[in-house]
Amino acid sequence: AQSVTQPDARVTVSEGASLQLRCKYSYFGTPYLFWYVQYPRQGLQLLLKYYPGDPVVQGVNGFEAEFSKSNSSFHLRKASVHWSDWAVYFCAVSIPSLGKLQFGTGTQVVVTP
Amino acid sequence: DPKIIQKPKYLVAVTGSEKILICEQYLGHNAMYWYRQSAKKPLEFMFSYSYQKLMDNQTASSRFQPQSSKKNHLDLQITALKPDDSATYFCASSQGGTSAETLYFGSGTRLTVL
Numbered sequence: 369a370q371s372v373t374q375p376d377a378r379v380t381v382s383e384g385a386s387l388q389l390r391c392k393y394s395y396f397g398t399p400y401l402f403w404y405v406q407y408p409r410q411g412l413q414l415l416l417k418y419y420p421g422d423p424v425v426q427g428v429n430g431f432e433a434e435f436s437k438s439n440s441s442f443h444l445r446k447a448s449v450h451w452s453d454w455a456v457y458f459c460a461v462s463i464p465s466l467g468k469l470q471f472g473t474g475t476q477v478v479v480t481p
Numbered sequence: 482d483p484k485i486i487q488k489p490k491y492l493v494a495v496t497g498s499e500k501i502l503i504c505e506q507y508l509g510h511n512a513m514y515w516y517r518q519s520a521k522k523p524l525e526f527m528f529s530y531s532y533q534k535l536m537d538n539q540t541a542s543s544r545f546q547p548q549s550s551k552k553n554h555l556d557l558q559i560t561a562l563k564p565d566d567s568a569t570y571f572c573a574s575s576q577g578g579t580s581a582e583t584l585y586f587g588s589g590t591r592l593t594v595l
Contacts, residue, residue, distance in 0.1 A: 400581045401486060411571050411586030458524060462580040470582055471524040
């Protein structure tokens, strides 16, 4: 069955440090993959999306993600974290046969001074 | 200005009552969705509609009924409310309804059932 796994429920990072959030997917075929961000008391917003092609995808606010078919992964990175990046980040895989996105459980990012 | 409007923002209900959650989108999209977020299941797909037709229903209980009176409206009626229904309900939309599209979310309705 198709699924998305985000192994880290919470990540704490110092402001200015780099950030990597992990995402593993299980899907037979080449998927479409997404990262969404949820700021406090708001709905989700798209950060970036991967369609088959260049494995490195650039998103908003300095985020990028790299697709790896061999590792079944789509990890999110940012070189220098800002306090405003304090949010929950969701990885999602597109399931065309079901016509919907399957979301992971989310990773809470906490930014410390 | 918000392009997806959900009303109300907060809702408190008593067990056994019925409530309607409102969602309107002004993005010109043809597909709309409902998701539920709670401590038990972080983001759970409930329904999808495309061109006002139900495409997918992953909600086991018939107490949850989507209602689409116009193409840009998808309300959610919940009957016989239970404390377990306490969650934040998000409405979303996309251009055509394929899973490869970007979803746009409203800011949610936080429902508390006492």
